[in-house]
Amino acid sequence: MTTESAADWRPIFAALANDDMRRVYSEVVLERAPIVDPTVQQSARTRRAVEALRRVGLIEEEDGVLVARSDPFSSALRARAHDKPDGIGRFVRDGRIVQYPARPSDRMELLRWVADQALEEGETLSEQAVNARLSAFHDDSAALRRYLVDAGLVDRDRAGSAYKRMPKVCAKEEATVSRHVVRAERSAKYWVISIDGVVRTQAKREREIEVMARDWLALMNEREPESFELEIDVTHARAAGGRCSR
Numbered sequence: 001m002t003t004e005s006a007a008d009w010r011p012i013f014a015a016l017a018n019d020d021m022r023r024v025y026s027e028v029v030l031e032r033a034p035i036v037d038p039t040v041q042q043s044a045r046t047r048r049a050v051e052a053l054r055r056v057g058l059i060e061e062e063d064g065v066l067v068a069r070s071d072p073f074s075s076a077l078r079a080r081a082h083d084k085p086d087g088i089g090r091f092v093r094d095g096r097i098v099q100y101p102a103r104p105s106d107r108m109e110l111l112r113w114v115a116d117q118a119l120e121e122g123e124t125l126s127e128q129a130v131n132a133r134l135s136a137f138h139d140d141s142a143a144l145r146r147y148l149v150d151a152g153l154v155d156r157d158r159a160g161s162a163y164k165r166m167p168k169v170c171a172k173e174e175a176t177v178s179r180h181v182v183r184a185e186r187s188a189k190y191w192v193i194s195i196d197g198v199v200r201t202q203a204k205r206e207r208e209i210e211v212m213a214r215d216w217l218a219l220m221n222e223r224e225p226e227s228f229e230l231e232i233d234v235t236h237a238r239a240a241g242g243r244c245s246r
Contacts, residue, residue: 011056020049115153119165
């Protein structure tokens with residue numbers, strides 16, 4: 001059996017899906033000679049099963065005895081492991097998004113890829129034009145457009161009619177402390193976090209507001225979370241009243 005066929009799981013599955021081949025293979029695994037019925041028909045079926053199992057490499061003959069081989073299974077598993085995509089390839093097929101990542105870093109990497117492919121840096125487009133370009137990447141272009149805005153990769157004007165690709169951040173720039181205003185307001189279930197006037201992320205608990213804000217800024221700017229100076233303004237539920245800054 002060739003290396004290519006050894007790494008292919010399909011012939012193995014096809015062989016073991018056949019009743020005769022599965023029976024013969026089990027007899028070989030249990031170190032029992034294949035049972036050959038006295039009828040010519042059954043004997044022919046058994047011989048054909050033995051030959052087919054040999055072709056796919058599941059059995060072989062050693063000193064006149066049929067023995068089972070385990071390497072076709074391990075070869076097929078190794079081949080599948082090597083074929084496993086990495087990076088955004090885990091979420092993209094034929095240039096289109098098939099699944100949005102759960103991990104924030106993976107999601108940001110995917111959205112950056114879309115923004116780089118669909119929009120030129122500094123380019124301003126109408127909502128209709130942005131949707132037309134994003135439709136090449138996902139059927140729900142409106143949702144993808146919102147994700148890009150939320151990630152800070154695309155800026156939307158106040159009227160919500162024009163969209164601009166934000167400049168790319170150079171990772172090699174000197175890491176100086178930058179200042180940002182963070183505002184958090186309690187909704188029904190979450191803290192809604194705005195950074196510099198734009199809603200960016202959420203937190204479940206008040207103590208997580210600063211962490212989530214720093215993590216978002218770190219992902220966007222490719223810098224350490226502690227390299228930002230934050231002015232945090234927290235607004236509690238209206239019923240409780242009050243606002244506190246830190």
